Amino acid sequence: MTRSKEDLATPFGVKGYVITSKETLLEDCLELSHWNPNVLNYLRYSDKTRRFVKGHEESNLQQINTFVVDIDTKKQPYTEILTAALDHSIGIPTLVLETPKGFQAYFVLEKPLFISNQNDFRGLKVAKRISENIKRSLAGVLQGVDISCNDFGFFRIPKEDNVRWFSEEMVYDFGSLIAWSKRQDDDQSRGLFVLPSKNETLDPTQTEWFQELLATHHVKGGEGQIGRDNLMFTLALACYSAGKGQDETLDLLDEYNSSLASPIRHSEVRKILKSAYKGRFKGAHQDYIQQLLEAWGTGKEIAIHNPMGGWYKHKKEREDRVRSHYSEWEEDVLTFIEKAASIDQPIKWSTQTALCEEIGIPPQHVQ
Numbered sequence: 511m512t513r514s515k516e517d518l519a520t521p522f523g524v525k526g527y528v529i530t531s532k533e534t535l536l537e538d539c540l541e542l543s544h545w546n547p548n549v550l551n552y553l554r555y556s557d558k559t560r561r562f563v564k565g566h567e568e569s570n571l572q573q574i575n576t577f578v579v580d581i582d583t584k585k586q587p588y589t590e591i592l593t594a595a596l597d598h599s600i601g602i603p604t605l606v607l608e609t610p611k612g613f614q615a616y617f618v619l620e621k622p623l624f625i626s627n628q629n630d631f632r633g634l635k636v637a638k639r640i641s642e643n644i645k646r647s648l649a650g651v652l653q654g655v656d657i658s659c660n661d662f663g664f665f666r667i668p669k670e671d672n673v674r675w676f677s678e679e680m681v682y683d684f685g686s687l688i689a690w691s692k693r694q695d696d697d698q699s700r701g702l703f704v705l706p707s708k709n710e711t712l713d714p715t716q717t718e719w720f721q722e723l724l725a726t727h728h729v730k731g732g733e734g735q736i737g738r739d740n741l742m743f744t745l746a747l748a749c750y751s752a753g754k755g756q757d758e759t760l761d762l763l764d765e766y767n768s769s770l771a772s773p774i775r776h777s778e779v780r781k782i783l784k785s786a787y788k789g790r791f792k793g794a795h796q797d798y799i800q801q802l803l804e805a806w807g808t809g810k811e812i813a814i815h816n817p818m819g820g821w822y823k824h825k826k827e828r829e830d831r832v833r834s835h836y837s838e839w840e841e842d843v844l845t846f847i848e849k850a851a852s853i854d855q856p857i858k859w860s861t862q863t864a865l866c867e868e869i870g871i872p873p874q875h876v877q
Contacts, residue, residue, distance in 0.1 A: 511535075511667070512544045518664055519781075523562045528553045544664040547616070549573045567790055568634060568662055573622040576604070577641045578665045579615045583654030588613055588674040591652065599647040600682060600690055606675040607668050612654055614666050617644065620681040637661070640687050642797065643694040657801060658740050714748040719799055719814050724762075726806045730772050736801050738774055739782060742766065744794045744802060746786035751793030759783060842869045 512518055512526035526544075529535050535545075551572045553565040581591065588606045591613060596602050605616035625634050641661040649655035666672065714720055723741055731737030742763055749759040760783050767773045799814050846869055850858040860868075 511538065511542045512664065513541060514543045518544060520562070523556060523564060524566065524664075525561055526563050527560070528555075528563060539667055540669065542667050545667045546662070546664050547576050547578070548662045549575065549622075566663070568638075569627070569631065569790075571625045571634065571662060573624045574637050574662065575619055575622050577617045577619075577637075577644055577661070578659075579603075579617075579645055579648055580656040580659040580665070581612045581614065581648075581652060581654045582656055583612050584608075585653050591615055591648075592675060594648055594651045598651050599644055600687060602677065602680050603675065604677060604680045604682075605668060605673060607666055607672045608674050609666050609672070613674070615648075616665075616668075618681050619687075620683050623684050636688060636691075639695070640691045643691045647694065658736050658798065713752045714793060715752045715754070717814075718812050719803060720745070720748055722807050722810075722812060723799075723802055724766060727769050728771055729806050736798070736805055738770065738772070739778070740798065741802050741806065742779065742782050743786055744798055746783050747791055747794040750786050750791075756783060756787055759787075842871070 511529055512524065517525040529538065529545075546566055549572045550566060550570050552570065553563055556562045556564045588608065591606055592602050595615065600617060603615040604618040607614050607616075623633060623637060625631065625637075638661050642657075645655055645657050645659070649657055668676075723745060726741070729738050729741055731739055745766065746759055746763060749762065760780070763779050763783060764776070767776075767779050796814055803812060803814075843865075846865075847858060865871075
């Protein structure tokens with residue numbers, strides 16, 4: 511548990527404390543800010559004063575109680591979240607709470623899923639795929655859904671003053687979620703499990719997808735879109751899996767950050783590097799590479815090959831994608847001008863906001 515959002519990302523790690531009983535949780539909840547609603551096997555303090563907690567990692571999960579979707583905007587009311595979840599996802603959330611910048615939707619399991627390290631954490635991989643599919647299903651109809659949010663990390667703790675919707679009856683059977691997730695995967699032509707190759711020797715920093723991401727300069731972030739931090743974290747993970755040292759990777763990230771139209775602070779770059787080199791991940795995951803290429807790449811066909819996800823042919827038809835490429839939006843603008851202008855009226859006056867709405871370009875992508 512933490513008492514503030516700032517305590518989640520201090521220079522010394524998460525500043526908080528461990529709760530081991532429901533009674534203590536209920537006693538302390540009014541003074542708390544964030545929690546991990548999914549139970550861990552153990553947690554330890556990393557300092558003698560017992561202020562900083564360590565051990566909150568996916569491999570240390572004991573049981574999964576809930577899936578949580580983070581929505582980083584209030585452009586739509588919480589009632590639209592309920593409708594979208596009912597019509598396009600697994601069903602109405604158990605709980606929707608309001609955050610300072612948006613909402614969080616909890617989908618609580620009827621019975622906890624207990625995690626085992628057998629079969630290379632197969633149960634955890636299934637749960638992560640279900641979590642990903644829930645987020646993807648909502649991202650197609652709602653603004654601000656954070657696709658890259660940690661599936662089983664820290665979230666806002668529910669309180670009387672932030673809960674906007676709660677239904678004790680709306681809980682989910684894990685077997686039904688697996689069946690639903692399989693149908694989602696079938697629609698996207700992918701299998702339920704993504705297993706790395708045991709004989710993988712390819713250097714990911716020499717791949718075409720790595721060079722394509724490294725060549726992007728217009729990347730931004732905010733309101734749930736996968737952006738700068740995610741891209742640099744993916745580059746850092748690729749360097750880590752390639753065996754490169756931290757100094758070499760930091761130089762690469764610094765050079766890339768300096769090339770951006772909207773760079774982040776050097777201290778943030780160092781945080782990204784440190785997180786990537788903790789060893790929690792073996793390398794960049796195929797799904798995140800795919801999302802980054804779709805959001806910020808040039809749109810050319812690229813074969814994604816990396817140890818975390820095998821081969822994946824990147825090119826998708828536009829109608830099958832949530833995001834469009836910049837070149838496609840450029841064509842949309844030209845087509846709009848051609849239709850709107852004429853010999854009698856060669857100039858079309860419009861505001862940037864109106865133009866984005868008419869063409870369908872998300873405002874956050876307009877520089």
